[in-house]
Amino acid sequence: MTLATEPETVDLRESKGWRRSKNQLATGLMVLAIVVVTLPLGWVIYSVIKRGASIISWSFLTSPIPPVVAPATTGGMGPAVLGTFLITGWATLMAVPLGILGAIYINEYGGRGPIAALVRFMADVMTGVPSIVMGLFIFSIWTLHFGFSGFAGALALACLMLPIVIRSSEEMLKLVPNSLREASYALGSTKTRVTITVVLPAALAGIVSGSLLAVARGAGETAPLLFTILTVTQANRNVFHGPNTALATQIFSNATQPYPGAESRAWGAALTLIAIAFILMIAARIVTARFTRLAR
Amino acid sequence: MPSVIANEFGEASGVQRSALIGLGVLLFVITIIINLAARLVITRSARRTAGA
Numbered sequence: 001m002t003l004a005t006e007p008e009t010v011d012l013r014e015s016k017g018w019r020r021s022k023n024q025l026a027t028g029l030m031v032l033a034i035v036v037v038t039l040p041l042g043w044v045i046y047s048v049i050k051r052g053a054s055i056i057s058w059s060f061l062t063s064p065i066p067p068v069v070a071p072a073t074t075g076g077m078g079p080a081v082l083g084t085f086l087i088t089g090w091a092t093l094m095a096v097p098l099g100i101l102g103a104i105y106i107n108e109y110g111g112r113g114p115i116a117a118l119v120r121f122m123a124d125v126m127t128g129v130p131s132i133v134m135g136l137f138i139f140s141i142w143t144l145h146f147g148f149s150g151f152a153g154a155l156a157l158a159c160l161m162l163p164i165v166i167r168s169s170e171e172m173l174k175l176v177p178n179s180l181r182e183a184s185y186a187l188g189s190t191k192t193r194v195t196i197t198v199v200l201p202a203a204l205a206g207i208v209s210g211s212l213l214a215v216a217r218g219a220g221e222t223a224p225l226l227f228t229i230l231t232v233t234q235a236n237r238n239v240f241h242g243p244n245t246a247l248a249t250q251i252f253s254n255a256t257q258p259y260p261g262a263e264s265r266a267w268g269a270a271l272t273l274i275a276i277a278f279i280l281m282i283a284a285r286i287v288t289a290r291f292t293r294l295a296r
Numbered sequence: 297m298p299s300v301i302a303n304e305f306g307e308a309s310g311v312q313r314s315a316l317i318g319l320g321v322l323l324f325v326i327t328i329i330i331n332l333a334a335r336l337v338i339t340r341s342a343r344r345t346a347g348a
Contacts, residue, residue: 128327132298136320223298227305
């Protein structure tokens with residue numbers, strides 16, 4: 001009678017062989033890839049903090065920009081901080097509402113139609129346009145006729161931010177499940193009502209974080225501002241008239257100077273810019289978390 | 297090309313300014329061509345996966 005014999009215990013774990021070492025090799029390569037990806041970011045942040053932290057203070061953020069020959073301890077970047085906020089703010093006001101409306105059209109109304117395909121294609125092309133070409137474009141259609149102003153810079157930044165807002169909002173609207181829309185239609189809502197009260201709130205968190213990413217990207221752009229705001233050193237509260245200044249262009253003009261004071265002010269401005277972008281990212285995260293909690 | 301535009305545009309006027317704007321147009325055309333090529337590759341691979 002051999003029916004009741006115990007089944008032979010089989011060790012399912014791999015013996016030390018080629019497959020195990022292949023696994024370890026792949027894990028090692030993945031860790032290496034993570035290090036390669038994060039190393040440049042860490043390095044950039046480290047070097048900017050190392051050279052910029054010593055000059056940053058409240059007075060650096062508020063006091064006027066001194067002549068380039070002034071030593072590092074005098075003056076600050078106040079006008080540039082003000083200009084960055086004004087110009088980026090105006091650009092956001094123009095690009096974000098338009099971008100979200102465009103994304104709603106593409107995803108909710110346009111569908112597979114030719115106009116939606118055209119808008120999508122144009123947004124793709126706009127994403128690829130070099131930022132300096134946007135600067136030249138605004139220079140030739142706006143600055144040549146109305147002169148240098150912060151608003152021209154805001155227009156150029158808005159052109160850069162618009163495609164990012166459109167594409168990220170569109171992706172977020174795509175993620176909204178169709179069953180939500182159908183349920184709302186079944187209750188008798190019109191298309192406008194479905195879009196405003198059901199689809200938009202469901203996608204709001206993603207749209208907000210995508211828009212803030214676009215804002216952070218716009219705040220850091222240098223090239224489109226070079227010919228549109230004519231980087232000056234005086235503060236200019238009027239966005240619509242007269243040359244303006246911004247952090248990114250101040251970094252460009254100060255870092256190319258041979259004077260140590262100007263160079264360290266450029267590092268300080270770089271750290272300020274990184275801090276602004278970082279704060280925007282954190283704000284995006286907080287907003288996203290809050291809205292997703294409300295939506296549940 | 298972008299760095300040439302950025303560096304020389306500040307002190308350019310007349311013909312040189314036109315030339316730099318022309319350089320910008322060339323840069324724009326190059327990016328559009330690359331974009332179209334990328335789109336072609338994507339639609340082609342999408343058609344292949346849809347057909348399979």
